[in-house]
Amino acid sequence: MxxxxxxxxxxxxxxxxxxxxxxxxxxxxxxxxxxxxxxxxxxxxxxxxxxxxxxxxxxxxxxxxxxxxxxxxxxxxxxxxxxxxxxxxxxxxxxxxxxxxxxxxxxxxxxxxxxxxxxxxxxxxxxxxxxxxxxxxxxxxxxxxxxxxxxxxxxxxxxxxxxxxxETPGEVVERLEVSRVVPAPADAVFAVLTDPQGHVDIDASGMLMAAEGHPVERAGDRFVVHMDRDALGDVPLGKYDVEVVITKLVPGEEIAWTVEGRTGSHVRHVYGYRLEPAEGGTRVTSYYDWSEIPEGWKRRLTFPVVPESALKATLGILERTVRRRMARR
Incomplete structure (x- = not known):
């Protein structure tokens, strides 16, 4: 042990x-x-x-x-x-x-x-x-x-x-969801989530250094994110690039994506946000789903690779980012 x-x-x-x-x-x-x-x-x-x-x-x-x-x-x-x-x-x-x-x-x-x-x-x-x-x-x-x-x-x-x-008993869950009411309209929240730089701004891991690309508008859109794994100090991957691939986009309601490396096969786990009206603003639900990944990846990696606590932290940073962007308007 x-x-x-x-x-x-x-x-x-x-x-x-x-x-x-x-x-x-x-x-x-x-x-x-x-x-x-x-x-x-x-x-x-x-x-x-x-x-x-x-x-x-x-x-x-x-x-x-x-x-x-x-x-x-x-x-x-x-x-x-x-x-x-x-x-x-x-x-x-x-x-x-x-x-x-x-x-x-x-x-x-x-x-x-x-x-x-x-x-x-x-x-x-x-x-x-x-x-x-x-x-x-x-x-x-x-x-x-x-x-x-x-x-x-x-x-x-x-x-x-x-x-x-x-200990959390029960069967292994293959999807995490956390929610938070953000005191802002859905379009202000969605503007951050569709902006490549917005993904860098709300990152809770410290790995996302910068992004390149235009705001996404539909499923299939892509943008590049520059990563630095040394920020975590856990795996010696150093600096590398990934492509964010949008898998679902319903304006003002939901956005989801997966991540592709520049070489090799891809894990295909999915990250996303759902938005719905709520008293005081917009209820934002962040989810992470690895239920559809190939069995080979399930054997190679321990899921979830992103803990529930990180999703919660990102929602807090998302609220802060939305507030700051709205204040600059």
């Missing part, structure tokens, strides 16, 4: 407890995707010489090849030994002065709850308090948790670990 500490420098142990989660037990609903409430954490017995703490939450069992980072907080003062429940909200309202949250694998600088794929079995969630020998670890606020971990490696005096689990 994957041990996230196996190749890290040894460090002294100290104690972390929680009033909202239990070591070895199942995560309560409050700390899962949808509610995304960070748990209460208290720690004691840190090694002498501790000058600050960092807190991380990591799922090594996520089907990504690199695990999944749910939360990272740096520069917690050495005088602080507790974080209240909900400290990891969008504003970090419960964090002490000087501490800050780094963007996790959804590219949100906040706590993101557990969301293991249906039928994938139990996942472990490692809640770790790191005792450090420096008052500030010196990473920028936009750094990834992996960069934080790499930088901390030579400064860790001790680790306090609490492990909880989560």
């Amino acid at each position: 994957n041990d996230p500490f196996a190749r890290l420098p040894e460090a002294a142990s100290f104690t972390v407890t929680s009033t909202t989660i239990t070591d070895g037990a199942t995560l309560p609903p409050a700390h899962r995707s949808g509610r995304d409430l960070s748990p209460q954490l208290s720690w004691s017995g840190a090694p002498a010489g501790t000058k600050s703490y960092a807190v991380t939450v990591y799922d090594p069992d996520a089907p990504t090849g690199s695990g999944f980072w749910h939360w990272a907080v740096a520069d917690i003062p050495a005088t602080v030994t507790e974080l209240p429940e909900g400290a990891g909200d969008d504003t970090g309202s419960g964090l002490p002065d000087g501490a800050f949250q780094l963007p996790g694998d959804t590219r949100q600088a906040r706590f993101v709850g557990a969301a293991p794929p249906a039928g994938h079995g139990p996942h472990r969630y490692f809640f770790v308090v790191h005792a450090l020998d420096v008052a500030s670890i010196g990473v920028p606020a936009e750094a990834t948790p992996a960069v934080l971990g790499f930088t901390m490696a030579g400064h860790v005096l001790g680790r306090a670990v609490l492990t909880a689990t989560a």
Whole structure:
């Protein structure tokens, strides 16, 4: 079983407890995707010489090849030994002065709850308090948790670990859908989704660097996206181009596409958005469907390659992008 500490420098142990989660037990609903409430954490017995703490939450069992980072907080003062429940909200309202949250694998600088794929079995969630020998670890606020971990490696005096689990039972789902009401008319939302640059603007992964092409108008239209896999640091693919191929387009109602590489066979999984009127704006449903891909690809890749949490993050960025474009009109 994957041990996230196996190749890290040894460090002294100290104690972390929680009033909202239990070591070895199942995560309560409050700390899962949808509610995304960070748990209460208290720690004691840190090694002498501790000058600050960092807190991380990591799922090594996520089907990504690199695990999944749910939360990272740096520069917690050495005088602080507790974080209240909900400290990891969008504003970090419960964090002490000087501490800050780094963007996790959804590219949100906040706590993101557990969301293991249906039928994938139990996942472990490692809640770790790191005792450090420096008052500030010196990473920028936009750094990834992996960069934080790499930088901390030579400064860790001790680790306090609490492990909880989560599982989504049932048959393996081959389609994900998430929704959000965007306070804007459908045509404003659709203008972003049909614009090649709009796809870059709403990307939550950090891989989409730029796009070339005209706004799409019908199924069969294409445009090019310049990718940089090094932004994720998981697979050494570097920079490459893909073509986005529109598979469905109903103006103001729905758009879907697949992605083709420049060489070889194509996976043919489908991404899309449905729009419908809603009180306060437009209900936007983002979906990801891999039900029609060839069996060969199902054996080669672990699906979904895009988690539900990433779809949610993209919807938030979509709303922000639509607001900004409308403000410029």
